[in-house]
Amino acid sequence: MNTSEPILRIENLSVALPAGLDRSHAVRDLSLDVHRRQIVCVVGESGSGKSVTASAVMRLLPDKVLRITGGTIRLEGEDIAAVSPARICELRGNRMAMIFQEPLTALNPVMRIGDQIAEVMRIHRPQVAPDAVEARVLELMGDVHLPDPAALRRVYPHQISGGQRQRVMIAMALALEPALIIADEPTTALDVTTQAQILRLFRELLTKHDSGVLMITHDFGVVADVADHVVVMRRGEVVERGAPEQVLNRPAHPYTRALIEAVPRFRYRPTRLATAEPVLAVEDLTLTYRSTSLLGRKRETRALDRVSFRLAPGETLGIVGESGSGKTSLAKTLLRFETPDSGRILFRGDDVAALSGRVLRDFRRHIQMVFQDPYKSLNPRRRIGQSLIEGPVQHGLSRVDAVARARELMELVGLSPDALERFPHEFSGGQRQRVCIARALAMQPSIIVADEAVSALDVSVQAQVLALFEALQRRIGFAMIFVTHDLRVASNICDRIAVMKRGRIVELGPAQAVFEQPQDDYTRELIAAVPGGVFEVAPAA
């Protein structure tokens, strides 16, 4: 263990929540140290207080809502809570820097990325000459492996990919070589391959800049890959801490054990024989997005490139791949939100690729979607019941019958029928996703398309929702297309897997075969990048 003075020492930190919530403290009595060249991971689910801790260190807590009621936070010996506002501005970005979870919203959308990186230097080192700043920006962009820094620094955040944005965030945080880097779920929004690169980058930079990292995460795979020390939090309190080998392999606290057990791992469904007539057959589906720039330049993006597959009744087909591989375009095209350039979509033998008007609306009843973000996919001003009966009533069911069906569905997805009278904001993320599933089922579809339906959920909730999908499918018998970037999740729920890359299916086969004997190089690359790939902890009995 490092015996020198820690970069960050948090002692007995407590942060109070406003009165009237389910608990009095967001964080209670937390202590932890971060030393040089050390990555400390704070793990927990939503509401565990891990992000509040990170914000407290940066002194970014909304002070009217969350108050520090006890304890000290020392950055290189200086008490963060006691210094003046001017001093805290000096420290932020300079001695401590933060990398936020959502790289799209965390960057200023109307500022060029080079300027955003340079800003850190302009604030803290106003005496440095402009061309020196520029040179440093280019150097930093190179450090985080951004391609073509000279050109890229002139673009805006929306013009680059999620992984590149996250690298910009990291470059910004590293600009002045701060002693402490706080990373709040730095890789959650990223694809596995990008995630693996970024985590490697962290390790590399840590050594180069001699800094310490406080990483907030919910992903034990990430912990297994990078942590030097693990702190597990639950409802604002530390339940367990220690070296990763110890915490991951011999978790002492039941909560840690439950969390580790909930981490999806490769596990396969029993093979089933799909001999029946396919409910859906897709043949040579091609979709191109066209856009025209301000100067009249035309851009074409091939989102789907001769995609073909069949889906048997009651079967689950997983679509995996990185962002931009065409997964969501495929889902949208199957629901006919996009009209394909060419190819056929045969639903029970009838081609629906060119339907329009009423016939298209009728067809949509048979294929329903569950979206990624349960917070955004329910109308916040409508009661759950209204959302659930609207579709069936539109398609000719009487109101009374629709309500009866809605009540039945609520029980089926494990919610109380009384919840129909409530609004979406009264539910947790997992509950909302259950509502979304009920809403899709209300149409009695033959096919459900789930687009990253569990990605926004905590691991334990994720496991529950996956189990729900399984149970419902067994009971009702719909076929499912399950779009996900998480291979482990895909292995749990899918019978067959289609791996997509740049709009093409590069590999298609039974789940176990695809993951255990991948034929395509790209599939192998994806599997190798799964975080915690080597960590195969047998959950304690």
Next chain:
Amino acid sequence: MLRLIALRVAMAVPVMLVVATIVFLLLRLSPGDPALILAGDNAGPEAVARIRAEMGLDRPLLVQYFGWLGEIARGRFGISILSKVPVLGLIRDRLEPTLVLALSAIVITVVLAVPLGAIAAWRHNSWIDRGVMMLSVVGFSVPAFVIGYLLILFLSVKADLFPVQGYVSPFDDPLAALRHLALPSVTLALVFMALIARVTRSSVLEVLGEDFVRTARAKGNVERRVLWRHALPNAAVPIITVIGLGIALLISGVVVTESVFNLPGVGRLTIDAILARDYPVVQGLMLFFALIYVGVNLLIDIAYVIVDPRIRY
């Protein structure tokens, strides 16, 4: 960018045509006969009929309409019935005071209302916020002519700080022009300011809750810089939209303000022309206002692209 401008200018043509048609119909269908007014109180029915025939008012509506469109296309907006002067010249002569007034009102608004709104948002729920919002309610609810007369009463008549009315061109005597323009500009700007301050406040308030504002703070930006460099540019699109819409508001404000302060601008010309049923002048003016509005919208569209790189047409 050039393509955008060309496209927008091309789109303005049908818009103007629709406006022209509406202007034409509106005046023909409204009660009152210009021939009667022109003929005077003592004229007999024959005299009125003769004047009507001279003006072409006895011909079928459709004939009048196409004849009028043809004239406009050739740049002829007709002759004022009242003063017998070409309409275009009449508007041109009266343009300066109006443009100077409108421009100074816009400048006052942008320079004062945008910062006030931004500061109100930043100091959300403080006394500054409440003060700004209260002023904006006042600005909204008190009619421009009341404010104008109150300003005249206290600052001109009682305190004798400003001239009561009249116009001096800033090209002739900038200092005197400033004194003459101060009260009318403020009167005109007040509603506009109320509107812009409100929109700026709500727009900035929303942006201040965004993740990138937290990032800006985490970089070590001082609050002032967070507000001006990060929050305000991102709040700009709705503000610019409302500034554009507000210019329509300004047009009606110009008419009232010019009457109160007796400025010889387009606004007064409008009132006089309407009262006298001077059809050619009213038509010309309405087309003129529509053209300004279309032009302002074009500028707004261009401004969008400049302030927000994500916007592409």
